[in-house]
Amino acid sequence: MMVPAALxxxxxxxxxxxxxxxxxxxxxxxEPVVALWAWQCVVAAVLLCCALSMTLSASAAWQAVRGQVFAPAPNSVVDAYALGASGPWAATTAVALACGGLWTAAMLTREIVRARARRKRSRADLLVRAPLLPGEERRRNRLVVLESDRPDAWWLPGAAGKAPQLVVTTAALRRLKGKQLDAVLAHEKGHAQARHDWLLHCSAALAGGFPQVPVFAAFRDEMHRLVELAADDVASRRFGRLTIALALVELNEDRGVFGPCPTPQTHVPQxxxxxxxxxxxxxxxxxxxxxxxxxLVPVVPLLVTFVPALRALG
Incomplete structure (x- = not known):
């Protein structure tokens, strides 16, 4: 049985x-939006190869699984996959890939739980630093201004049933001139509308769960970079590239990102x-x-999987 190995x-x-x-x-x-799509298709193809290989290996190792997977298929299709001729490696492969799938689900669950905890702490801190006014039951506006000497702006993803909130500091309000504040807010709204947080969570879960797999580490790094470029394009289409570029400089020039020494935000000058x-x-x-x-990249594993069946039916 060569299909699981081929996958x-x-x-x-x-x-x-x-x-x-x-x-x-x-x-x-x-074209960062197209690049984001391409990276997602690549990772989806890798995961799909593993999932299909696990399914066929389990079908070859255990009759019960085979009966479920190939229940509607005629005998000629089952014979085309040569499931009965598999060696002892089929069960080992299926178990190993199943463990990898469970580990991936666990890492994604952990990432979501941690993200929710961080969001809850951020919202609690936001209420402490910007408390609700007397008689105000909940914050209806999406923009919150915080008193701070550090120029900054960010978006806080909304919990279930809640809209995301945009947060800007008073130092940023003093620094940003003209349409620069509007451009920064449009940048942050671009993140919120595209739900970039889910891309970051998924890429972080894969990279954290499989640190020895370079494609997942590259996926995480590219997601962090490309979502910023995509949000920059959203803002530049409304307010111009020069406006958002000057806003980035105003927000980050005091952090040393434009100096000769490398910093965690070296992508800002780029x-x-x-x-x-x-x-x-x-x-x-x-x-x-x-x-x-x-x-088409995720389609290739499906074609490899169904080639024996198509030949048998043809």
């Missing part, structure tokens, strides 16, 4: 080759340079081709 090899190939191809591409920074020297955007036709090509 594992395909998953390893995608995990190794696809990040290198994306790293060499010259359009990722030009974002400013990208806004000041915008590259040519891709045509709609090329964006469509790239989107379609990325969508």
């Amino acid at each position: 594992l090899l395909l998953g390893a190939l995608v995990a190794v080759v696809a990040p290198r191809l994306l790293a060499r591409a010259d359009w990722l920074d030009r 974002r400013v340079n990208r806004l000041l020297t915008p590259p040519d955007r891709l045509t709609a036709a090329r964006k469509l081709r790239l989107t379609a090509a990325a969508a």
Whole structure:
């Protein structure tokens, strides 16, 4: 039975080759939304390879699983997969991949629980620093101003049934001039509307659960970078690239990010340079081709899985 092995090899190939191809591409920074989609398709293809290989391996190892998976299939399809000819490795592979799937679910659950705890602490701190006015039952406005000497602005994802809140400090209000504040708020609203927090949670869960897998670490790093570029584009379309670039400088110049020493926010100068020297955007036709090509990546494992069945039925 070669299909589970072929799926594992395909998953390893995608995990190794696809990040290198994306790293060499010259359009990722030009079209961050398409790049986000491409990265999600790559990771989905890797996970799909593992899930399909686990299913077929379990079908080969245990008759009960085989009866459930191939219940509606004719005998010719079952024979095409040569499930009865599998060696002892089928059960081992199925168990190992199942453990990996359970570990992934556990890491994602842990990330969501931690994110909710952080959000709860942030909302509690927000109520302490910006308490509700007398008679105000809940905060209806989405913008909260905090007294602080540090210029900053961020968005706080909403809990179930609650809208996200935009938070800006008084120092940021003093620094930002003209439409710069509106551009920063549009940037943060871009994060909230696209639900970038879910992309960050999923990428962090995979990278934290499988630190030895480079594709997941690259996925996490690229998600953090590309969501910022995508939000920059949302703001620049409304208020101009120069406005959001100047706003980024005003908010970050006191943090040393533009100095010679590296800082945790070294991506900020790159974002400013990208806004000041915008590259040519891709045509709609090329964006469509790239989107379609990325969508085909998760389809390949499905084709590999169903080739024996299609041959038997054909």
